[in-house]
Amino acid sequence: MKKILAILLATALVLALFTGCGSSAPAAPAAPADNTAKSESSEPAAEVQTETAEEPSTVSLEGWKLGTTDMSGTGYPFYVATHNMLLDVCETTGIELGTTTLAGYDDASILAAYENLIDQGCNLISVTTFSEGTISLVADLMEENNVNWFLANRRISDPDLKEKVYACEHFVGNSYCDEEVNAYDLTCELHDEYGVENLAVIGLAQGDLNGDLRDKGIARACEEKGITLLTETRGVSTVDDVTNAVEGIIASYPEVDGIFIVGGLITNGALAGATQALANHNMSDKVSIAMVDIAPGMSAYMGEGQPLKLVTGGNIVMDMVFAEASLINHAMGVGVESEPYVINTHMLKIKSAEDADNYDKYVESMTTPMISGDAWFDTLIGKNVDGVQAFSDNFSIDYAKSLHE
Numbered sequence: 558m559k560k561i562l563a564i565l566l567a568t569a570l571v572l573a574l575f576t577g578c579g580s581s582a583p584a585a586p587a588a589p590a591d592n593t594a595k596s597e598s599s600e601p602a603a604e605v606q607t608e609t610a611e612e613p614s615t616v617s618l619e620g621w622k623l624g625t626t627d628m629s630g631t632g633y634p635f636y637v638a639t640h641n642m643l644l645d646v647c648e649t650t651g652i653e654l655g656t657t658t659l660a661g662y663d664d665a666s667i668l669a670a671y672e673n674l675i676d677q678g679c680n681l682i683s684v685t686t687f688s689e690g691t692i693s694l695v696a697d698l699m700e701e702n703n704v705n706w707f708l709a710n711r712r713i714s715d716p717d718l719k720e721k722v723y724a725c726e727h728f729v730g731n732s733y734c735d736e737e738v739n740a741y742d743l744t745c746e747l748h749d750e751y752g753v754e755n756l757a758v759i760g761l762a763q764g765d766l767n768g769d770l771r772d773k774g775i776a777r778a779c780e781e782k783g784i785t786l787l788t789e790t791r792g793v794s795t796v797d798d799v800t801n802a803v804e805g806i807i808a809s810y811p812e813v814d815g816i817f818i819v820g821g822l823i824t825n826g827a828l829a830g831a832t833q834a835l836a837n838h839n840m841s842d843k844v845s846i847a848m849v850d851i852a853p854g855m856s857a858y859m860g861e862g863q864p865l866k867l868v869t870g871g872n873i874v875m876d877m878v879f880a881e882a883s884l885i886n887h888a889m890g891v892g893v894e895s896e897p898y899v900i901n902t903h904m905l906k907i908k909s910a911e912d913a914d915n916y917d918k919y920v921e922s923m924t925t926p927m928i929s930g931d932a933w934f935d936t937l938i939g940k941n942v943d944g945v946q947a948f949s950d951n952f953s954i955d956y957a958k959s960l961h962e
Contacts, residue, residue: 616939618652621888623881624679626670627656634853634921635870639877645926649933650885655679664691671695675702681729681884682706683877687765689715696722705729705887707898709880710873712736714770723897729887730898730942732879734872736767739904740774743847743867744817748782751845751866753815757806758789759799759827760819771819771849787813799830807838814843820850820870828852828865835864849904851921856910868913869904871920875952876902878928879945882937891941898942902949912954919957927957936960 629640647654655677660666667686674682675698682699684706686692692713699706705727712733713719722728747753758775761768772789779786787810790802806813818827828848835841842862851870858865883898892898905920907913920927928936936948 616889618650618885618888621681622653622655622677622679623647623681623683623884623888624655624657624671624674624677625683625877625881626659626685628659630658634917634923635851635874637923638921638927639874641923642878642926642928643881645929646881646885646933646938649930650938652885652888662687664688664694667691668694668698671698675704680704681888683880683884684708685710685877689713689718692722693718696725696728699727700725703727705884707731707880707884709733710876711767712770728897730880730883730900732876732883732898732900732902734876734902734904736770737774737777739869740771740817740819740849741778742774743849743869744775744778744784745782746867747815747817747845747847748778748784751815753784753845755785755787755810755812756815756817757787757803757810757813758817758819759793759802759831760789760791762791768819775817775819784815793827793830796826796830796833799827800834801830803831803834804837807834807840814845816844816846816864818846818848820848828855828858832858832864840864851907851916853917855907855917856913859907859910859913866908868907870907871905871916872902874920874927875949876900878937879949882933882940883942883945885938886940886945889939891939896942898945900942900945900949903952905952905954907954915954915958919961920954922961925961927960932960 625643627640628636643654655674657670657673657677659670668691671682671684680703682704684695684699686695686708692708692711695706707729708722708731710733711731712735713722713731722731744756747756756775756779758772760772763769776786778784788806790806793799793802803816806816816831818831820827828846831846832841835844841864844864845866846858846864847867848865849869850873851868855865855868879898879900879902883900887893887898905916907916937945940948
């Protein structure tokens with residue numbers, strides 16, 4: 558039945574562009590029979606192919622509804638930029654969109670949000686979670702309700718959980734970057750390029766999966782490079798928290814010459830607070846800061862005499878875009894008989910004020926979607942896993958800039 562439906566979806570034509578979905582949704586097609594993950598190699602695909610029999614713009618998406626959590630109300634640029642691209646791809650392809658918000662970051666709030674999307678009739682849902690435990694609960698929820706789902710921005714480290722998820726009938730795919738390798742590389746670069754020997758870490762609360770993987774990468778780099786890991790500070794949430802934390806680090810460890818801000822929701826306050834504390838002690842040019850995750854206004858803290866040397870991020874934006882595009886492709890019939898989409902993303906590296914300004918302008922623009930209109934069909938829509946992976950492998954700030962030209 559699954560195969561028949563895939564063929565029908567892939568060959569159905571409409572006389573004009575896509576029309577919006579009706580309020581009633583069809584039964585969701587079954588997920589791939591072969592649940593073995595694609596290779597996780599980061600090598601670019603040699604050739605981009607699509608699997609639809611017709612041009613993507615002629616395949617009807619009537620009856621499909623794409624659901625996601627909308628975090629743009631927080632005002633964070635990456636949430637706003639991601640949501641603007643989602644609105645554009647839905648308008649371009651004609652697929653109906655359903656959204657909800659999160660009341661909190663605990664399991665109950667996350668499950669309630671996805672239950673809300675299911676109640677709205679969404680049969681394609683982009684999923685994000687903050688712990689591996691939640692993934693299992695969400696997987697059960699999606700499978701019980703026959704909803705196709707894609708796990709974004711979360712690598713599954715527990716092999717038993719991964720086996721469960723990849724065996725789910727309605728699991729469409731997974732996108733993530735290697736958080737441990739990224740933090741390892743950044744720490745090595747602090748040492749090799751900026752001479753950091755004595756490092757302090759401002760981290761996420763333990764138990765956050767991405768934060769734990771980043772911590773692991775930092776520890777491995779410190780051991781290999783002979784960097785002294787002076788101290789780790791957890792549980793900060795405001796500018797004052799971080800200012801006080803760095804003040805304490807300076808008082809206890811005057812030899813500190815590097816600070817690694819692990820990132821997450823503390824990033825904005827962490828950057829401002831850390832730089833203020835360093836300025837208070839005339840140490841702005843003596844301590845090098847590396848940071849995971851993008852913060853608005855980074856360029857003000859970069860350049861000669863400024864402490865911020867390295868920032869990586871941008872994967873959250875692309876993980877979400879890849880998830881939503883892959884779900885739309887699945888609804889079009891692309892790859893429904895093959896393995897799940899497994900998309901490896903990478904963080905963009907920012908090393909100068911110019912890089913920071915270009916990132917803000919071209920990747921996380923709060924006014925102009927990075928990808929819009931027919932450009933979706935040239936980049937991600939109608940593409941199989943190799944096509945989406947090739948886009949990911951070649952994605953850069955310069956490429957994002959070219960999409961605006």
